[in-house]
Amino acid sequence: MKRKFLCALLCAAMTATMLTGCGEKKDDDASQDETNQEASNESNESSESNATEGESSGGGSELTVWCWDPAFNIYAMETAGEIYQKDNPDFKVNVIETPWDDVQSKLTTAATSGSYDTLPDIILMQDNAFQKNVISYPEAFVELTDDIDYSNFGKAKTAYSVIDGKNYGVPFDNGAVIACYRTDILEEAGFKLEDFTDITWSDYLEKGKKVLEKTGKPLLSCQAGESDVIMMMLQSCGASLFNEEGKPSMVGNDALKKVMETYAELVKAGVLVEVNDWDQYISTLTTETVAGTINGCWIMASIQTAEDQSGKWGITNMPKLEGVDNATNYSNNGGSSWAITSNCKNVDLAKDFLSKTFAGSVELYETILPKSGALATYLPAGDSDVYAEPSKFYGGDAVFSKITEFAGKIPSNNTGVYYYEARDAVATAMQNIVGGSKVDDELKEAQNTIEFNMEQ
Amino acid sequence: MSQTKSQKRKMSLEKKHNLTGWAFLTPATLMIAVMSFWPMVQAFILSFQTGTANKLKFDGFSNYTRMFKDSVFMQSLGNTFLYLIIQVPIMLILALILASMLNNKNLRCKGLFRTAIFLPCATSLVSYAIIFRSLFGVDGFINSVLIKLGILHTGYNFLGHATSAKIIIIIALVWRWTGYNMVFYLSGLQNIEYSVYEAAKIDGASPMQTFFKITVPLLKPTILLTAVMSTNGTLQLFDESLNLTRGGPSNATITMSHYIYNQSFKYVPKFGYASAMSFLIFILVAILAFIQMKVGDKRD
Numbered sequence: 001m002k003r004k005f006l007c008a009l010l011c012a013a014m015t016a017t018m019l020t021g022c023g024e025k026k027d028d029d030a031s032q033d034e035t036n037q038e039a040s041n042e043s044n045e046s047s048e049s050n051a052t053e054g055e056s057s058g059g060g061s062e063l064t065v066w067c068w069d070p071a072f073n074i075y076a077m078e079t080a081g082e083i084y085q086k087d088n089p090d091f092k093v094n095v096i097e098t099p100w101d102d103v104q105s106k107l108t109t110a111a112t113s114g115s116y117d118t119l120p121d122i123i124l125m126q127d128n129a130f131q132k133n134v135i136s137y138p139e140a141f142v143e144l145t146d147d148i149d150y151s152n153f154g155k156a157k158t159a160y161s162v163i164d165g166k167n168y169g170v171p172f173d174n175g176a177v178i179a180c181y182r183t184d185i186l187e188e189a190g191f192k193l194e195d196f197t198d199i200t201w202s203d204y205l206e207k208g209k210k211v212l213e214k215t216g217k218p219l220l221s222c223q224a225g226e227s228d229v230i231m232m233m234l235q236s237c238g239a240s241l242f243n244e245e246g247k248p249s250m251v252g253n254d255a256l257k258k259v260m261e262t263y264a265e266l267v268k269a270g271v272l273v274e275v276n277d278w279d280q281y282i283s284t285l286t287t288e289t290v291a292g293t294i295n296g297c298w299i300m301a302s303i304q305t306a307e308d309q310s311g312k313w314g315i316t317n318m319p320k321l322e323g324v325d326n327a328t329n330y331s332n333n334g335g336s337s338w339a340i341t342s343n344c345k346n347v348d349l350a351k352d353f354l355s356k357t358f359a360g361s362v363e364l365y366e367t368i369l370p371k372s373g374a375l376a377t378y379l380p381a382g383d384s385d386v387y388a389e390p391s392k393f394y395g396g397d398a399v400f401s402k403i404t405e406f407a408g409k410i411p412s413n414n415t416g417v418y419y420y421e422a423r424d425a426v427a428t429a430m431q432n433i434v435g436g437s438k439v440d441d442e443l444k445e446a447q448n449t450i451e452f453n454m455e456q
Numbered sequence: 457m458s459q460t461k462s463q464k465r466k467m468s469l470e471k472k473h474n475l476t477g478w479a480f481l482t483p484a485t486l487m488i489a490v491m492s493f494w495p496m497v498q499a500f501i502l503s504f505q506t507g508t509a510n511k512l513k514f515d516g517f518s519n520y521t522r523m524f525k526d527s528v529f530m531q532s533l534g535n536t537f538l539y540l541i542i543q544v545p546i547m548l549i550l551a552l553i554l555a556s557m558l559n560n561k562n563l564r565c566k567g568l569f570r571t572a573i574f575l576p577c578a579t580s581l582v583s584y585a586i587i588f589r590s591l592f593g594v595d596g597f598i599n600s601v602l603i604k605l606g607i608l609h610t611g612y613n614f615l616g617h618a619t620s621a622k623i624i625i626i627i628a629l630v631w632r633w634t635g636y637n638m639v640f641y642l643s644g645l646q647n648i649e650y651s652v653y654e655a656a657k658i659d660g661a662s663p664m665q666t667f668f669k670i671t672v673p674l675l676k677p678t679i680l681l682t683a684v685m686s687t688n689g690t691l692q693l694f695d696e697s698l699n700l701t702r703g704g705p706s707n708a709t710i711t712m713s714h715y716i717y718n719q720s721f722k723y724v725p726k727f728g729y730a731s732a733m734s735f736l737i738f739i740l741v742a743i744l745a746f747i748q749m750k751v752g753d754k755r756d
Contacts, residue, residue, distance in 0.1 A: 136509035225704035
C-alpha cells in the first residue's frame, strides 16, 4: 500500500544524503553501473576530441537509450541505430524499455540524489515534462544548440525543449492534432468530411447535435479528469495557462474562458461524452460508440486496430474557437523529444548519432512511417514520396502529408515548469463547471491552486 | 569447590546463549536501523527544508504550516478521514460476523468459504482497483446489469460523481480487506474454549447473546489489533485512489498519499513538503493508535 511509496521516498532521501558527500567521484564508479557500462570504457577522456567516428570507438561506441513503446519509439530508435551503423560498423544502440512514468521517477531519483550514473546516454522525454525537468535539474542534461540544425523542425515543436534560449532536445514524434470522423456515420446524418473541415466549434456543436439526433452517436469522447481537449483548444489559438514570465494567467484569460464554455456546452448537448479511463476512451472509437475523435495524430495507431473499419475513417483539421484572436484549426497534443544526459561518456558520438539520424535522415523516417505511423517533426521528410502515399484505411487520402502540413501551422505555446499542476487544476475546474459552477469562480480557484504550488 | 566451578560454567553458558541471541538479532536490527529508521530520520530532517528539486534550504516549520493552507491537501485529509470513519467500522463488523459464522462447528465446506472470503486479499492492489474501475464504468458490468433489470435507462457514470465515487472506493476497500481481518478473528476464536459456548447454550443464551456477551469481549485484543492496523492502512491509502478513481472527479476521492505522490513525482518535485505531509500522516496514525489503545485496552 502506501507504505511502499513511503519506503521509496525515504530511500530516495537516504541516497540523496549519502551521495551528496561523494557526488564528485562519479567518474570512477560509473563502470560498475550495469546500464551503461560499455559506453564508458577507455574512450572516456578521448570523447572530447573528434575521435568518435568509426575507427577509434572500440568498446565506447554503444549508446544506451530509455524509451517506452516497442511498436513506436523503440522501433524508431533501433532503426536509427541500424542506419547509423552503415557508416559506423562498430556502433550499437542498447534500448531498454522503460515506461514514461518510470523514466520520470528514475530521473527524479537520480537527479535528486546526484547519482547520475544510473542514467542512460539518451532518454526520450515527453514534451510536456521537458521544461520541468531541465529547469529542475539543469546539470542532468547536455545542451545541443549548436549541434543540431533546428531549422528543419517545426518551431512549435522545438520550443518545448528550449530553456533560456538553449536547445536541450532533438524533436521526435509529432503530436499534431487531427480530427478523425467516421465518414459513414456522417453520411447517415447527411454530412461529408468537407463539412467538418475548417469549421468553428459552434459549427461543430450544431452539426454534432444533428449527428446525435439522427444516429444517436456523439461526435467526441474524452477522458474525464484529463485536460487534453482543453489544452488542444487552448493551444490552437496560441494561448497558454502561463504568461511570458511564467506566471499563471488563468484569470482574465479570454481564450481559456471561451474554451471552458465551449467544452461545457459540448458536454451539455451530449455531443461530447466523458469516459473514465483510457481503455474506455479507445473502446468508444473501436466499438463505434462515437462518430469521431480529436487528438494527437498518434491516436491513428489505436484507431487502426479496428481493422473492420478500414475505409470508414476520414481525417481533417480540428475546429477553431470563435471570437478569439489568433485562433487556428491546428494544435498539438503530446509528442516527445530525445535528450542526452550528462552521464553520457561519449557525448560527441551521441550528438553525431542524433544529428545524422533523427535530425538528418529522411531515410529513417521513410522506414519507420509505414510500419509504426511515427510521423516526423523533421520537415524535409514530409516531402518524401512515402508520405504522399494514399492510405486505404482513411479512404484513400494521403493522410501523412496532410498531417505534416498541419504540423507546420501549429501555434507555439508555453508549457512552463508547472504544466502538470496547471493541467490538473484546469481539469478540476472543468469538472466543477460541467457540474454547474461558474466559469470565473472556478478559474480563480484554479489560479489560486497553481500560485500556491509555485510559492515554494 | 566443585559447586563454584559449575556455577562459573553455568554463567559462561548463559553468557554464550546471550551472545548467540545477540548474534542472531544484530543483522536484522542493523538492517532495520539502516534501511528503515535512518531514512525516517533523514525524511524528518528533509521535512524542515523547502524548495524544489535539489534547491533545498532549511526553513523551520514552514512546510508544516503550509499544508494547512493547501486546499487540495485539506480535501485529501477530509477524504481519507471519511474513508476511515465509514469504511473501517463496516469492515470490522462484517469481518466479525463472518468469522463467528464460520467458526460454527457444524458448518460444512468451512475451508471453501474461508478461502473464498480470504481470496480477495491475495489479489494485487493495482489489478483489483483496475477491475473495479471497469466494473463500474459507464458501459461496465454493473451498469449493464442495472439496465437489463430495468432499474436504469442509460449507464450511470459512477466514477464521475463525487458521492458515488467515494462509495465505490469504500465498497472496494471492504471487498479487499474484510477477509484479511476475518482471519485474525478466526484465529482469535480458536483460543476461546468451546466449553464456554456450551455452558452458555445450557444456560439458554440466544446466539445474539453469545455473540455480544462472549465472543466480542473475549476477542477484544484481536479487535483492537485489527482496528489499529486498519486505521494505519486507511490513512496510508494510495493504490485505490491512484488506480480506481485517479483522485477524481475534481479531487473528490484523492487520498493524502496520492497527493504526496503527485507533489514528489508528477509535479515539480517538492520533497521537503512531501516529507512534511508524510510525517503528518505518521503523527495522525500515532495519535489514533494511542486513543484506540486507551479506549480498547483495559488490561491495567
